Amino acid sequence: MTEEQWRRLSEWPMAIAAGAFLAAYAWWVLAQPVNGAARVAEAVMVVTWVAFAGDFVVRLALAKRRGRWLLRHLHELAMVVLPMLRPLRLLRLVTLLGVVHRSVGTALRGRVIVYASGSTALLLIVSSLAMLDAERTAPNATITTYPDALWWSAVTVTTVGYGDFAPVTATGRLIAAALMIAGIALLGVVTATLASWLVERVGEQDEASQAATRAQVTALTAEVVALRNELLRAREDDPAGSRV
Template sequence: MPSRSPPSSPGVGHHREVTEKRWAELTEWPLIGAALVFLVAYAVSVLVNPEGTGGVAVEIVMVGTWVLFAVDFCVRLALARPRGRWLFTHWYELVVIALPMLRPLRLLRLVMLLNVMHRSAGTAVRGQVIAYAAGSTSVLLVVSSLAILDAERGAPGATIETYGQALWWAVVTVTTVGYGDIAPVTPTGRVIATGLMLAGIALLGVVTATLASWIVDRVSEQDEVNQSATQAQVSRLSADIAALRGDLARLGAVTEGGSGRTDHPATEPYR
């Protein structure tokens, strides 16, 4: 009698297989945490400028977070299908990871934070999109203000020497106001300003589109309420018309019955 192999439990192969999408879901929050740690470390290095052991510790934290993002990128590239198309659509991540460890450029690795936040925003509802836009705007303001202060402070003719001035410049730039009272003078600062302008336009578009979607939905809801009320009124009117037809039918039957009766004897002519 041939031996039977034990039946394989359903879903075993499915559970063992890890896709790029599944990996991104598993690493989403850890990478957000790593990016925030990097942001704190970079803020300390720019605002405090620690020396000695503190400076070494800050540098180790920033390098360690960069290694985490590099490992995540390599794993997702290995799991992606097809790899060429995935790499083409995620070229900016490769550029950020491949940047040299130069002080003015290393902050660009915080673009990964916005990318990780963007992973769950594609299918998010409106409230989540608003939260994503608000969070992205806050992170963008902090990141750009730190970057511009790091690039401009101490440069000849620079007007951005404190973090307050850097933050004011970032707010004015991201809102596309541009007073012109404070402006970057270094090449790196101008590159940062260009990126912030483009990001501000994009975020403004997200906010505008979300507001327009909310208005359209409110109008649609009001139309549905009005249509429901109209349908209810039409139903009541139909019921009243049906009842009126019934009353007219009964009245007609009574009238016809009365006209079909024989005349009363008293009304007959006298013979």
């Protein structure tokens, strides 16, 4: 089995694991369970962590060039090893968008729209949860509720940055830096997609105008040829008149 075959085979299980982690992590952050409920949430997060770690090891073992593969997937290694980055494993839920992607056809613009919108929604949810988890117990923290965290994520990912809320912990600032980079990338994707759509529409109008012009030229040419033929026939029928 190749690494690509394993990736396709594990696509749905890993997406389901990411969904389970999202539910457990959101419950952990928002409800702050205690006693048995807390142990259940911790168990789900540990099991999903083991699943992602195992998937990473298997894909590394199946890779043809392991060193090169590892260099290209250092972000996945960081998400498995570093606790502060583990919530980013929820981005594996983007694989679920493959079903929607197949339903929108093979057009590149359709793929970009689906993945950009889905990734943005997940990024806002994940970054808000991670930021609230990192900030709410810190001294002088301004992000202490989920609505505040969600608002901060929205203004940060769009690169607006009102400054009404700001992280004060190292983990929160790391999340903020990653979100700002993602926001710049998102704006670039949206701008490029819009520009591509506009260029296509202008091209379609130009093509329609050119087609109409070609049709008119063709019709005019046919009329000129018909008139020329009529003149030739008239000369042939009346040789005397043609010499006048």
